[in-house]
Amino acid sequence: IDKPSGLITHPSRFVESQYDVANTVSVSAWVLKHTPSVWGVGEYANRPGIVHRLDKETSGLMVIVKNQKMFAHVKDQFKSRKTEKQYITLAHGVIEEDSGVLDFEIAMGKDGKMAARPKVRQVNLQTVRTLQKGKDAVTEYEVMQRFAGYTLVRAKPRTGRTHQIRVHFFAYNHPLVGDPVYVNKKIQHARDRKLGRLFLHSHKLAFSDLMGEQCNFESKLPPELTSFIDKLT
Structure with missing residues (x-):
């Protein structure tokens, strides 16, 4: 499916009955409306047929x-x-490297947000007090186009941590345009508010079916994102 921005993937785990799930505003409800037989497929009642999730703010x-x-x-x-x-x-700012790998570990911060933990190569008296173990996280990226103050990027997450792309680019000092959570107030522009959503779109997805055949899918950028880019050129 091609999820729009602003729609949650599934309701909370406390919503368990088919009736209650179907009456939420979520991907789960949409799935039950169009394919009721998918009820019971998966690991959790509130996620019928849903293998993975996208953040509410992410489309694609x-x-x-x-x-x-x-x-x-x-x-x-x-x-x-x-x-x-x-x-x-x-992303905000001009990324100079044409491609690269972001491999900051990710952990839950004290404020409830996910936080990137720069890798500490050597533990000493200065680092041991603040050293906090996170989970391995790897995001590859390629620059698609540069603008004045912005960089259009193709990101390929090799792991699946919560908010991974958003957290990695925030830690890289290139927060994503329109991100309501991982915000650098010194960088964020009024244009972010005009966009009204996070500029993050699940563009390509590939996996194999039960016969071993490769399934490849592609989704174009939504009109509001292409329009935003057009105004930068």
Whole structure:
């Protein structure tokens, strides 16, 4: 499916009955409306057929499966990092490198937000007090186009941490345009508010089906994102 920005993937885990899930404003409800038979597929009642999730603010491709066998098959590909995921995002600032890898570890911060932990190569008396273990996280990126004060980027997460792309680019001092959570007030512009959403789109998704055939999907940028870019040129 092609999820719009502003729609949550699924309701909270406390919403368990089919009736209650169907009456939420979520991808789960949309799935039940169009394919009621998917109820019961998956690991959790509030996520019928949903293998992975996108943040509420993120738009683009998601895969929904119709039976438990396919769910297990695709879920395993996500866990073993055999899927191909590509996102298009617009970051604040001009990224000089044409490509690179962001590998800051990610952990939950004291304020409830996810936080990137720069890797400490050597532990000493100065670092041991602040050293906090996070989870491995890797995001590859390629610069697509540079503008005055912005960089259009293709991001390829190799791991699936919460808010990974958003946290990595924020830690890289290139926060994403329109991000309501990971904000650098010194960098954020009035244009962010005019856009009214996060500039992050799930552009490509690839995985194999039960027959071993590769399934490749692509989603174009929504009109509001292409319009925003056009105004930068």
